[in-house]
Amino acid sequence: MRLSPRLGIALYLASLLSGCVTSQELLTKVNNLAAGIFNNLSLGAYRATPQQIRLADQRATATYNRFASQEKKAFKESGTRYLAVRTADPTPTQRAEIRKEMQKPGSIYAGPKKAPSKIYCVMIWDTQSGEVVGTDCYAVATLPTPGTVARFDTYTAQYVGSF
Numbered sequence: 223m224r225l226s227p228r229l230g231i232a233l234y235l236a237s238l239l240s241g242c243v244t245s246q247e248l249l250t251k252v253n254n255l256a257a258g259i260f261n262n263l264s265l266g267a268y269r270a271t272p273q274q275i276r277l278a279d280q281r282a283t284a285t286y287n288r289f290a291s292q293e294k295k296a297f298k299e300s301g302t303r304y305l306a307v308r309t310a311d312p313t314p315t316q317r318a319e320i321r322k323e324m325q326k327p328g329s330i331y332a333g334p335k336k337a338p339s340k341i342y343c344v345m346i347w348d349t350q351s352g353e354v355v356g357t358d359c360y361a362v363a364t365l366p367t368p369g370t371v372a373r374f375d376t377y378t379a380q381y382v383g384s385f
Contacts, residue, residue, distance in 0.1 A: 262373040263362045265341070266323050268316050270309070270359035274343055278309035279354045282347030285382045297349065297380070302371055304355065304379035305347045312343050312361065320361045338363035346377045 270278070282305050289297065312320060323329065324337045342362050346355040360374040368383040 262375070263344075263364065263366060264360040264373070264375045265338075265363060266320060266361050267358040267375055268312070268319055268361065270343070270345060270357050271313060271316075274309045274345065274359050275354055275357060278307050278345035278347065281309065281384055282307040282345075282354070282382065283352065286347070286349060286352075294349075302378065302380050303349055304377050305349060306344050306360075306366075306372065306374055306377070306379035306381045307347055308365060308384035309343050309345050309359065312341055312359070316343075316359070316361075317341060344374055344381070346374060346379050 285307065286294075286305065320341055321337060340363070342365055343359040344362050344365075345359055347353070348355050355377065358375070362374070365383070366372045366381040368381055370381050371378060372381055373379075
């Protein structure tokens with residue numbers, strides 16, 4: 223079951239008033255909620271290649287292992303479970319599939335708006351299981367700043383880049 227944004231904010235405020243959540247925790251959770259609602263960077267998802275999956279797993283694992291224990295604890299307490307990591311750029315076949323999807327009616331790039339010239343691939347990594355989530359690669363036109371919480375399709379994740 224997915225909560226509406228207003229209900230989620232109301233619950234957070236109620237827990238703050240009852241003393242269950244500190245103001246810093248509330249601010250972090252509200253920021254993450256807002257990011258999940260308004261900052262969907264995914265242009266679409268497509269099946270990742272074995273190389274993209276392997277590279278995403280290596281990069282995310284190395285990044286997470288470099289986090290100090292306090293950073294891991296703060297990350298866990300923030301409610302953000304996933305890391306988003308850049309992997310190998312889309313293959314020519316994937317790029318063609320993405321561009322075809324962008325031209326369909328309803329796409330923000332359908333019609334006169336020009337499709338982005340550069341497309342990147344971002345994958346999601348689960349900090350609890352220590353694995354890449356699924357086999358989807360999310361196409362993005364703009365990479366977020368590392369440390370930014372953003373939404374990639376149905377996942378809200380902290381972007382860590384590709385180091």
